Amino acid sequence: MSLSLRDVRKSYGDVEVLHGVDLVGRDGEVLAVVGANGAGKSTLIRIFSGAHEMSSGEMRIDGEPVHLRSPHDAHERGIRTVYQELSIVPGLSVTENLLMGRFPKRRSGLIDWPAAHRKAKELLDAAGFGAIEPRTIAGRLTVARQQMVEIAKALAGEVRVLVLDEPSAVLAGSDLDALFDLIRRLKARGVLVVYVSHRLAEVMELADSIVVIKDGVIIETTEPARTSEDELIRLMAGRKLEQIYPDRRDSPGETRLSVTGLSRRGEFSDVSFELRAGEIVGLFGLVGSGRSEMARCVFGAEPPTSGTGAFRSPADAISHGLAFVTEDRKRTGLVGGMTVTDNIALATMRATTKGPLIDMPGRKERVAGMIDRLSIQPARCATMPVAALSGGNQQKAVLAKWLLAEPRVLILDEPTRGVDMATRVDIYRMIDALAREGLAVLLISSDLTEVLGATDRVLVMREGRLAGELRSEGTTEDEVLAHAIGVAA
Known part of the structure; x- marks a missing residue:
């Protein structure tokens, strides 16, 4: 055609x-x-x-x-x-998402579920995504595997x-x-x-x-x-980018987050690491490695089975200076029908209240400063629905929301997903500047070039466990991938 x-x-x-x-x-x-x-x-x-x-x-x-x-x-x-x-329906199975409106029926008119699961399996196999089980509830899949279901x-x-x-x-x-x-x-x-x-x-x-x-x-x-x-x-x-990743100076300070033996049954086990002030640590792993699940557990969004370092709840994490930019901005980062201002102010409502009332002028001023700092476009977007922004500017709005909270530890899960190279460079420079101001940053990414170029050291997860820790400088993408698939010593 x-x-x-x-x-x-x-x-x-x-x-x-x-x-x-x-x-x-x-x-x-x-x-x-x-x-x-x-x-x-x-x-x-x-x-x-x-x-x-x-x-x-x-x-x-x-x-x-x-x-x-x-x-x-x-x-x-x-x-x-x-x-x-x-556009996955998270409460339905993979089969139901794949065949919605096209289910095979029995003579009685009821859905023929065995035939439906077989058909779903055929679609997944034909696309090359046969590792996905059709009966799995779609909302339990990682974002990567949800993407595979969509395709x-x-x-x-x-x-x-x-x-x-x-x-x-x-x-x-x-x-x-x-x-x-x-x-x-x-x-x-x-x-x-x-x-x-x-x-x-x-x-x-x-x-x-x-x-x-x-x-x-x-x-x-x-x-x-x-x-x-x-x-x-x-x-x-509209301009030449001379350098994509800032030059890093590896001089970490005090420990800001310590995780020891953290486990969650069926997702990851015995994970231990530290994040120090002024340091950017990368976290890489293939689909199913447990990297995002571990981050959510640390943030208090899911309870651990054992270990230390996880907060009791997201509110507890935020109160201790932890911020978490999730990998799925549509579902867990933004409220699409709300304005840009309302979204950016979500995590700092207490800071902009006077008694029972919201300090509207104060909130407007704080949000306007963040829109300007991150160059969120269009410049007069404060009253626009956040869903009307481009993907890259939505991502900047999520970052702005957490930066207003003035965190001490920042977890970024796929922060440049769907973001153009010029905006990526802006985000890398911002992350570098935050680290130089003393933040401890955990950068989770499926982009090997990014996870090495923007960090000081890299943690690699495989099948729910930490499989390696590497210095970013001097490490190749092949070495990181080898640890991720289990062929490295």
Whole structure:
């Protein structure tokens, strides 16, 4: 299938966010779309998926003009979209999420559950994600495995165009390999894959063609052989990034967090480590390693089975100066229907109250200072719903919420997920500055380059246990991965 846009524009009220977009994708091609946060990628994806109608312009499929008025219209034409923000129903099983509305029935009209589980297993196997058990409650899966379920769900039925929005943001190792293998198989079948990602190394490896979008306009259409990661960053950011990761000076101070023999049955066991003032410690592990579960336990969100170092509750953790930026900002980081101001002020309500009343001017001033400090865009976003911000700016809002609490220990779980390179650089510099001010930082990431480049030392988890501790300087990505998969001494 060929899919093309010509002079496509999209406005929200009086504000136009796409300004005459032209692009062409062909069957059997991986078309990568790259751009900074707020460039218009999300709006473009929603037009592809039928979630938003274009204000003007033309879309053609196989040369025929079409107007997608709903996701159903797109689905009927074989267009499937997997969004960065997951739509899993956490209380239902993997099977129910995969087959919702398409369950096999018995003659009695009741659902044939054995057949349903078999069908779900077939979908997972076909996508390369056969390690997921169909009967598992989806909400108990890691974010990475929920992402896999979303991709498998999109592949049900006849797929002619697959739009993937940051599909690899939480995947690493063999899971990432499985995704790449799937994309290559789809390409061989003649499927057009629209691949939206901030991970430029992946774009250079997978894409046949690359479009760069900036400020709602396609400013460049190129191919991997005719460009470079540095050139793509320059086009996206409007400037050249001389250095991605700040230079670290390893001079840790006093111990700020000590965890000893921490265990939670079925998830992780006998985990011990320390975080010291002024230190950035990376935590890496493949899907199922228990890294995020351990962090939630330390923060008091889940009770441990044994060990010390975990707080009784999130409120207890916050009162002792611990802040936790979770990996899923949509479900556990932000309240989408609330304003940016209300979200940023959530963790510091007590600090902005006078008796029974909220100090509204004081809260507004504190939030405005944080919006300016983190360059959250658009600049006058304080009264906007936080859901209206781009993914990168939503992430900055989560960070702002916790920085207002003035923590002594900061746990960051996938802090740059779905964030463009220029914004990543800003976040790395902010983390470095916080460490230099005396914070102890635990940076959890599935990005090997990030987990080595932004930290002083790295803890590696495998199958619920700490498998190694490495100095970041002088350690290779292969060495970290070897510990994670159990082939290192």
